[in-house]
Amino acid sequence: MADLEVRGVLDELLVGLAEPLRLAVVGRVKAGKSTLVNALIGRRVAPTAAGECTRVVTWYRYGSPDRAEVVLRDGARVPLRLDGRRLPEQLGVPLEDVSRVVVHLQAGALRDLTLIDTPGLATLTEENEAAARAAVLGQECSKYATGDADALLYVVRESERADDIAFLHDFAAASGSLTASAVNTLGVLSQADLFNAQDPMGAAQRTARRIASTSPGQFGGVVAVSGLLxxxxxxxxxxxxxxxxxxxxxxxxxxxxxxxxxxxxxxxxxxxxxxxxxxxxxxxxxxxxxxxxxxxxxxxxxxxxxxGIRDLEEVLEGTMVPRAHLIKASRTLGQLSRLGRRVGCQRVLDLVEEVELDPVMHPIAELRALHDLLGTAPESAQRPRLEALLAGLPAWQVLGLPEAPDRAGSGLAPDAREAASRARADASLAVTPAVAAAATVLARSYQILAHHLEARRGPADPT
Known part of the structure; x- marks a missing residue:
């Protein structure tokens, strides 16, 4: 039975790698999660009033034609009729038998993201919170299972609370050692138009900046949004x-x-x-x-x-979506490591280590180094250098050089090697472990870039 369960986890990880980024919308009850989901999709499909659909996990995926189905715990699927292009209040099956609802929509926003709407946390209904935690963190009944979410939109109303931060720590742990919250979690200060101030949206934006500055290790950014508007x-x-x-x-x-x-x-x-x-x-x-x-x-x-919805989308499209393949690969390797330790399989651990050392997978080390900096040294000079590499910018921008067509291609290789040398010097002089580790990662990044530039020997500036 354990072998079958392990194989099931491996199959789930393979399926997840082939899909768009799974972005879970998580937060306390009445935080405005479903309203935010509707705004991102561009349709009022997710129910916002109390009903059966708000008490189960709902996946919104790209697909044609528009349709919905209830996935039962035994794997069976029951068609669910959309009521005027919206989910109905009643599911037609016992709630205790429901694993999740899956909705397929022809919505542009869902081409690059699968949105997972979750029941509210910190509610009086234990089943609701258990469903949300299982979707994001994994089923507690299985020592091998992992959560479905690659990344989070964590929704708070007026400010973060201690149990919000505790949940984010749990998500980092469930994602595996290679993935942590700052690089795959965005905060959303929802219902920003309801702040008790003469300028509610302005007050909400100031609060969002305060949360982002005081919780850099938990959030990669915090955006104030009025989901209703x-x-x-x-x-x-x-x-x-x-x-x-x-x-x-x-x-x-x-x-x-x-x-x-x-x-x-x-x-x-x-x-x-x-x-x-x-x-x-x-x-x-x-x-x-x-x-x-x-x-x-x-x-x-x-x-x-x-x-403020455009600001949120700009952050998603500028950070989450471009890094989706790294986030998913990082999460998968982390979960494989955890699985290997739990089942006592050294071969799995060796293979994960071998993959991590492959130069092709080096961006995962860059992602991990960026997370560590966000949590302990967000003002470090290494941070924008890592972000430039992860953004896939042209080599001259990655190296901080002015654009110069005559220095494109292999002509930039010496600059890359010089940057690697400077990064190694920065690592030896760093006063914190995170900065030293980031500089060491950067040194290898620039060395790999130099090899890449020399191999191309072409007139075009590589990215």
Whole structure:
């Protein structure tokens, strides 16, 4: 039985390597996870109200035609009919029999990412938290099993808490020694439009920067987002009727509008306020009236820009997606190492070590060194050098040189060897282990680059 279980884990790891990056959206109950998922997908498909679908793990994958199915714990699959292009409130099967729901959608955002929406953590319902932890960290009933997620979007509302950081530590441990949270975890400060401040979005952005600076080892970045505004803008909820309702409130004083539900003020159309409030929330009620005067297109554009969703996508597309193959390979090697130790197979451990030493796999060492720097020395000069290598920039940029066509190709090899020599000197002078290790990794990176440049001997500048 153990052999079959081990083989099952190996099969799962192979399948995971061939798929797009699996990005789990994790956070406390009512943190706004499903609303954020809808905004990223561009469709209001994930349920946001309490129901059976919010209590199970749901995978959103690219596929055609649009369809959904319930995967049972015994492996059976039951078709699930989408209700008006949305998941229904009821699954039609007992919750205790459900492993996960899988939704296939023709959505551009899902070409490079598989989104995994999880039930809330820190809830009174132990089953919900167990489902979320199993999806990300692995089934506790199996000593061999691993979690499904390659990376995390960790959603917090106003600030991180001790149990949030504890979960991130668990994720790092479950991912294996080669993968840790700073390089495959982004923080999202959700519901940024609800911050109790005169400028809610500005206050949320300052809080996001504070979390990022105080938790560099846990988050590779923290972005403030209004999931409601983003979802409304992208999921077709901003109509001309909504824009007209919001524009009709333009003459209401700012001081009065936030209390529209409890006040009886002449000129305040409560029906219009309620209609607009359900789509844009309190922040949009105040700040969206001007754009709404220009119609739905103007209001939709304002909602998307104000929401911060583009900032989040830029981080995802600039860091997570380009590094997906490294994150997945790193996670797989780490889990193979853990599996080899647990089953006592030295051959597996030897093979993992052999793969790690292959120059082709050296970027994984760069990724690991970057993580260590983010956690202990984020201001180190080695950090941008590692990031340049991991970003796949042209050789002249990696080496910090001005663009010079006549020095392209093999002409840059001496510069690469000189950079390797400087990195070795930096390693000998470093005062912290992380900086010394990063400099040593960089020395090998530049040496490999020099070999690559010499081998090409072409006129084009290699990347």
């Amino acid at each position: 983003a979802q409304s803008a992208r999921a077709g909820q901003v109509s001309e009727t909504v824009a007209a309702a919001l524009a009709s409130l333009d003459g209401v004083a700012d001081a009065i509008l936030p209390a529209w539900q409890s006040l009886d003020v002449s000129g305040l159309d409560k029906a219009a306020a309620a209609q607009a409030f359900s789509v844009v929330g309190p922040y949009g009620l105040l700040r969206g009236r001007g754009p709404a005067r220009q119609g739905a297109t103007s209001l939709r554009r304002w909602c998307e820009e104000a929401s």
